[in-house]
Amino acid sequence: MDVLHAYLDSLFAPWPRTAQVLNLKREMLDTMEDKYEELKQDGKSEHEAIGIVISEFGSIDELMHELGILPAAETGEEISISEQQALQYEQIVRRSSRLQAIGWLSILFGVAATMVVAALNEHGAFGSWSGGQAYLLALIALFVFVVPAIGLFIASGSGKERYKMLEGDFELSPGAKSKTEQHMEAFRPVHSRGIVIAACLGTLSPVALLIAGIRGEGQLPYGAAIMLALLGGAIALFAYVGGIQGGFQRLLQLGEYTREKKEENRVINRIAAVVWPIAFVVFFVSGFVYQRWDVNWAIFPITAVLFAAIGGVYSMRRKSKGRA
Amino acid sequence: MISSDVIRGYNDTMILYMLLGGESYGYEISKNIRRLSEEKYVMKETTLYSAFTRLEKNGYIASFHKDGESGKRRTYYRITEEGLAYYREKCSEWQVTQEVVNKFIKET
Structure with a gap:
């Protein structure tokens, strides 16, 4: 019995x-x-x-x-992701990467346009305009680009909340896994081409500043504006191909999305949420209040480098702690 | 013994037939099927219980608890009106099936 x-x-x-x-x-x-x-x-x-x-x-x-x-x-706790869910997530990621890319382009163009307007004003291009009117124009230029960008960023997040479970631990169904692997493989050439072009744009962008500097100090803001526009292209490309690649990696739990890395990224994202807005505030205050458009753009590369350093130190410390 | 693949579509019919004579419980039904088939067909336990679940969900049988003759508390099943109608339907379906398949069967 x-x-x-x-x-x-x-x-x-x-x-x-x-x-x-x-x-x-x-x-x-x-x-x-x-x-x-x-x-x-x-x-x-x-x-x-x-x-x-x-x-x-x-x-x-x-x-x-x-x-x-x-x-x-x-x-139970281990959530399973079906083939259909994986495909749907991929669609959402593609759409949101596109929106984010356009958003970045718009923001960087907006900042560049603001600098051009400010510089033109400095050089008396607006003739009889009062300083206040010229600044209003600069502000309008900024808002025309930045406000839609904010809208794009918000829109890019929609649909993703249904896939919050991907931030935790989950299991991909066998069908979903092979489909996603195929799609990632097909995306590989697009991804590497995008990264190369973006890297070229990024590296070439300071040349604009250099040329402007050679032509005279007064030209510097225009050079900086062109540099920002080029950087905008680079960031947009990075955001687009990187976002899609990130979606694949998230589904397959590769690279930045292995179980250990996820925890690390959660911390780094929290730091980013504080650091970048501060950088923008510094940029606008130094520009509009102190009128240092000629140098204040440097805040972005400096923040980027500092941020990368902080992230690097954090993951190194985590790794050594993990070994100990 | 008959392969369960062949008979799959008629497991429900057999169980309903067993309940035509009155309420019964799991083991009794399975024992009677074996006896009636002259030991040629034994319904597996899992087949029996998936049939019970399916039949009850479709409203063809109803279950209730009752103390059996041995004093053991058991789940009994009885056939419903819908079950009876379904049983008749399956019987006429079998008549046709048998006629059709028979046309392709010959002693060799």
Whole structure:
């Protein structure tokens, strides 16, 4: 009798302990015990009786499939991502990367336009305009670019909240995994081309400043504006291809999205949420209040370098702590 | 013994037939199926219970608890009106199935 009990226990172990399943298990045990008793009465040995009962049990997987019950592991903490969910997430990531790229382009163009307007004003291009009017124009130029950019950033986040579970631990279904791997492979050439072009734009951008500097100090703001526009192109490209690549990596839990890295990135993202807005505030205050448009753009490369350094130090410390 | 693949579509019909004569419980039904088939068909436990669940969900049978002759508390099943109608439907379906398949069967 205990053998039958233990046999059913082991068979039911992987399945969720819902009322329906427990009920089913109890009823099946009853039936098996009835059968066992009768076989014994028919003169079968205990050993034989148990053998027959077990051989006539059937397939528990088939039964659970019929009842539409999933193994406990699949309904528990480990979330499973289906093929359809993975494809949908990919679509959302592509769309949001595109919106973010346009957003970055718009912001950098806006800042560049503001600098051009300010510089033109400095050089008396607006003739009889008062300083206030010229600054109003600069502000308008900024808002025309920056406000839609903010809208784009907000829009880029929509749809993603349904995939919050990807930030935690999850499991990709086999179909979803192979599909995502295929798509990532197909995206590889686009990704590397994008990164190369973006890197070229980024590296070339200071040349504009250099040329402007050679042509005279008065030209510097124009050079800086061109540099920012080029940087805008570079950042937009990085955001686009990097965002899509990041989506694939997140699904496949590669690179920045392995389980250990996820925790690290959560901390670094919190730092970024503070550092970058401060950089923008410094930029605008030094520009509009102190009118140092000629040098204040340097805040962005400086922040970028500092931020990279902070992130680097943090992950190094984490790694050494992990080893200790 | 008959392969379960062949008979799969008629497990529900067999159980309903067993309940035509009155209420019964898991082991009794399975034992009677074996006896009626002259030991040629043994319904597996999991087949029996997935059929019970399916039939009850469709409203063809109803379950209730009752103390059996041995004093053991058991889940009993009885056939419903819908179950009876479904059983008749399956019977006429089998008539046709049998006629059709028979046309392709010959003693060789």
